[in-house]
Amino acid sequence: MTLITSPANPRISKLQTLHTARGRKKNGLFLLEGPHLLETLLNASLWPHEVYYQPELLGRTAEGAALLDRLLHIPALKEAQLIEVSERVIEALGETQTSQGVVSVLPLDALNVELLQQRRKPGVRPCLLILDDLADPGNMGTILRTALAADVERILLTPHCVDYYSPKVVRSAAGAHISLLVETNVDWEPIAERITSHCGDTPRVLLAEAGSTQMYYEQDLTLPFALIIGNEAHGPSAEAHALATMPISIPLANAVESLNAAMATGIILYETVRQNAVQASTKKQSH
Template sequence: MTLITSPSNPRISKLQTLHTARGRKKSGFFLLEGPHLLETLLNAELWPHEVYYQPELLQRTPEGSALLERLLHTPALAPARLIEVSERVIEALGEAQTSQGVVSVLPLDALAPSVIHQRRPHLSRPALLILDDIADPGNMGTILRTALAADVERVLLTPHCVDYYSPKVVRSAAGAHVALPVETNMSWEAITERVVEHCGGQPRVLLAEAGSDQMYYAQDLARPFALIVGNEAHGPSQQAHNLATLAISIPLANDVESLNVAMATGIILYEAVRQQKQALP
């Protein structure tokens, strides 16, 4: 197995370009930082292109030690894919303030929505989520994690959303990239087609918007619907308004004007989960 000790190593310099959208697009790869994301990949039998690891940092916890042992004894990971590095190198590769000792490299096409969809159990999932120009990577990641937990059908991203493969999005999503079908850079025409297909020809498109007199909990969320949540600063786009069949809101007290978009999305999606559970025989 290779050992790299210098952050200025050409191989490391090339990997650092994956912190930018341009670098990811040019190379076709992206980074997943931390033991949890690597374990998620291994559990899904998605084998990284490469893994850069620092043994001493991993061995600081029992979980890290177990992961290192698994990493070194997984037959599908050839020794050439495992690169031991110094603490200086692992810190240069990651973006977290305190490195947890491992960074994985994965091809972008490994997480194609069609591939993820095929691996999912074939279940009825009423909720389709549309993110309309979400700009903050922390919000994006939190929404994706919540969408996976609430078992939405898939997530559609408009072209001006923050980069889905941004390291901050990937960290905040905490493994959602591996298990949740997400279609990126979707035109509103393509989104409309997806909505029609999902809703069986009769689109139900709920637009989360503060001030609507239609409450989210009063809607039938046990049958197929699409939910649009808009940009943090500017709210829903005109295209979102054009596609929506109903604007819904969350009741707010004490002159609070709005909720964080990730929080609002979670509230609505989990009302859908509640209704779906209630509808079961």
């Protein structure tokens, strides 16, 4: 078993470049920090390129100790892919203040849409979610996690969105990367094509925008639709406005101007969940 004790080790120096978009693109790899993300990977039978672990830190909890034992006995992972490191090294690899003892490395192409589509259960998914130049990694990660929970069809990210593979996004998404269908760097022309493919001949493109007189809960969210969430500071782009068929709003009291992008997305997505649950229940009762 390989053991690395110095943060200056060339392998560690290379991995530290994965904290930048340039480093991730150059090496075709990204980092997943913590036992939860590793366990999610293993449960999905997605084998990491490498795993760097510190046994004492990982073994501080019963769950961590069980994960370490599981990790060391997976036939698909060769010994050279499992690298034991010192506390100094695991802290140098991670971004959290207190390391949980494990950092996984995954190829960027391991999460391609075609592969994830094959593993996905069939289902009715009315919402195609479009994030328009979203800038904050915490918002992005929270939206990804919420979108997975609400079972959206997929997410399209415009080219100026925050990097989907940023460690802060990956950490905030809490495993959503491993199951959610996401297309990155999608220009508006192919976005329009995806919308037509999803919605049919009469696209419904709802644009979340404070101040609209059309409330989100007044829309029929059981039929296929696209939802656009704009940039936190500047709002929806001109291209988003051009594509939208209806602006929708969330009622706000006490002179509050707008909600956080992730919060607003969650409210609208869960109205979709509610309406579809009511429809399914009504159909069941009628039979």
